[in-house]
Amino acid sequence: MGKNQESAKAIIAGVGGVGNISMLTHCATRLRFTLKDTGKADTEALEGTKGVLAVVKQSDTALQVVIGGGVEQMYNDIMALPEMANVKGGEVEDDADDGELTNDQVKAQERAKTKGKNKWVDSFFEFLSDSFRPIIGVLLGASLIIAIINVLIACHVVSNETQSPTMLFCRAMYRGVFYFLPIMIAYNGAKKLKVDPWVGAAIMGAVMTPEFLALADPVKYASIFSTTDGQNAAQSALTCVTNATLGTDSCTTQVFGLTMQLNDYSGNVFVPLLMVAVLALVYKGLQRIIPNSVQLVFVPFLSMLVMIPITAFIIGPIGVWLGNGLGIGLAWMNTNAPFVFAILIPMLYPFLVPLGLHWPLNALMLMNIDTLGYDFIQGPMGTWNFACFGATLGVLIIAIREKDTQMKETAGGALAAGLLGGVSEPSLYGIHLRYKNVYKRMLVGCFAGGLSIAILGWLFPSTLADGTVVRGVTTTAFAFTSLLTIPVFNQMWVYAISIAIAFAVSAVLVATLDYRTPEQKAEAHARIAREQAKASGAAPAAAPAATATAVKAAPKAAPAQDAAVATNEVLAPIAGHAVTLEETGDAVFSSKALGEGLGIADPKDSKVVAPVAGILKTVAKTGHAYGIKTDDGVEVLVHIGIDTVKMNGEGFTVAVAKGQRVNAGDLLATVDFDKVRAAGHPTVTVMTVTNSKKLGGVTPRTGIDVKAGDAVIDIAR
Structure with missing residues (x-):
C-alpha cells in the first residue's frame, strides 16, 4: 500500500463507498468519478481529506476530486485498496448479461450531460485536450532538461559547441520528445476517436522515416539509394522554392506521376490532429463493411493503404500551411x-x-x-x-x-x-x-x-x-x-x-x-472558530460574534443568524396547498431518501422564497433546486416542480448564488409555472429536511392551504 493509504480510504468513503462508483479515471490533476448517486458523496468530508485540494461536482453523477501533481500516486493507492479488487483499469467490471450500459457508454453519456448547446465545439476542444493531456509529463520533463542544459552552459560546465558529442547527446535527451511529438499526438488523438491508436501512430510515422525525408534531400540521405543513378533520379525530380517570409525551402517531387509537396513533419501538431480526424471516418467506415472475422487484418491494412498517401499528398501540406499561417499572423501582431x-x-x-x-x-x-x-x-x-x-x-x-x-x-x-x-x-x-x-x-x-x-x-x-x-x-x-x-x-x-x-x-x-466576499469571510471565520474550539475541546464562543461583525460590514449582505438560536420551524417557500411527500408523485421524494418533508401544490405565486436563514450550499444552474444550511446545522432542500431539470432553466429566473447567505423570506427564484405546465411537468414544490435522521424529529403540517412564510415543518432537537 502506498503512502496515501488513509487518504485513499477516506476518498472512497467520501464518495459513498466502492458500491457507488460506476467509473474512476484520472487526468493531470484530478480524480474523475462517475457515481451512481452523488447524493451519497460527502463533499465536506472529501474537502477535509489530506491531499484533497477541492471537490467539483459536474453533473448528477460526475464528481471531480482535485489532487494536484500527486494525482497518479493517489489513483494508484486507491486502486490498490482491497475493496477495489473488482475494479480494473479504473472502470468497474460489468456483468455482460445484466443489460446495463457499458463503462464506455456511461462515460459518453456523462460527458454529454456536461456539454453546452454547441456540442461540436465542446467535442472539438475535448479532442484537443485529450490529444495533449497524456503527454504533459514528457513535455514538462523535456522543458526541464532544456532549462538544466542552459544553466550548465551559462556556468561553463558544458560547451555550447553545437556539434560536440556532449552537446549532441544533451540535445537528443529532449529533442526526441519534440521530434516524435506528431506520432504521440496521432496515437492519443486516434485513441480519443476510438480508432486503433497504433494505426494513427504508424501513419504519422510513415511520413517521418528517413526514406520519406530522402525525397526532399537525396544528397543528405544518399545511403537510402542503392545506386548513384537512383540518387540522381530523385534529385532531378526535386523542385524547391525559397519562402521569403520564413526563410525556408518549399520542395515538391513526383510520386506516381503526381506532384507531392515535401515537408519535415517533426514537431508538427496540426498534421496529426487533422489526419486522425479523417482516419476516424475511414477506419469506422471500413469496420462497417468488413466482416468481424477479418477486421483485425484488413481494417488496419486498408486504413494505412488509404491514409498514408492522403496524408502525404493532401493533409500534410494543409496542416503545414495552417500552422504557418496562424504562426505568421501572430508573429505579425507581436511585431506590429x-x-x-x-x-x-x-x-x-x-x-x-x-x-x-x-x-x-x-x-x-x-x-x-x-x-x-x-x-x-x-x-x-x-x-x-x-x-x-x-x-x-x-x-x-x-x-x-x-x-x-x-x-x-x-x-x-x-x-x-x-x-x-x-x-x-x-x-x-x-x-x-x-x-x-x-x-x-x-x-x-x-x-x-x-x-x-x-x-x-x-x-x-x-x-x-x-x-x-x-x-x-x-x-x-x-x-x-x-x-x-x-x-x-x-x-x-x-x-x-x-x-x-x-x-x-x-x-x-x-x-x-482579501479574496472573499463578506459572507464568505464570515463563514470562514465561523469555520475556523469551530475548528479551533474542537481542537481545544472548548465551545466556539467567538464564532457568532466574528460572523455578525463581518456580515455587518457589507451593506448589501443579510445579517448572520445567531448560531445559538435553534431552527425550530421551516417556512413555506411559496403559497399553495401543503401535501404529503407521497402525494407529490415523485418516487425518490416519496421514499424519503432525501429526508422528511412535504410538497406545496397548486402554486398561487411565481416567487419562491427561502424557507430558513442560512448559507446556500446548492443552487442548480437550471434554477429548479436550492439547498440551504442553517447556522445550527439544519439542511433544507427546495425543489421546484418534478423533473423540471429537463427544462434546462427555461422559465426559471434565479435570484441568488451558491455560497450566499439568505434570510427566511428572501427571494430565491421567479418561476413561470405556465411554462412548467406546458412542458408537461407537475408544478408541486417539494421541500425536505435532508438531514432529518440527525434531528430529534421533523413533522410536516399537511392538508392545509398556506402562504409563503407560514410555518409548515416543525423541527425537534
Missing part, C-alpha cells in the same frame, strides 16, 4: 502591435484554461518552434501563470494570518505545484474558481505583467542566432512556465522582471484586499 499582444495573452488565459480552450494556443506554440525556430507566446503566457501563483500566495498569507489550517494546506500545495511545476489547475480549482474575487485581483497582476513584458521587450529587442530582431521574450522550447524553466527564455532578465511584477501585484492585492 506588441503592446496589444503582450497584454491580450495574459488577460485571456485566466478564462481559457478553466474551460480547456487554451490547447489551440499551446499547439501554436509548438508550431512556432517548428516553423520559426522560436516561440513568442510563452513569455506573455508566463505572466498569467505567475499572476495566478501570486494570487495563491496572497491567499496563503491570509490563511497563515488567520490560522486557517484548511486553506493553508490548500494554498500551500497549489503554490508549490505552480512555482515548481508550472501547473495552475490546483490554484484554479482549489481556490480561484471558488472565490471569484480572486480574479479581480489577479487580472490586475496579469495586466501589469503583460505591460511590463511589452515595455521592456520594446525598449530592449533581442537578436536571434539567425539575425532576426524580435521585440519581446522568446524561447526555442515548449516550457511549463515555472521557476525552474526561467533559463529557457531569451531575454531572460526581461521575462524574470515581468513575471516578478505579475506575481507581486497579485499577491499584494489579494493579501491586502
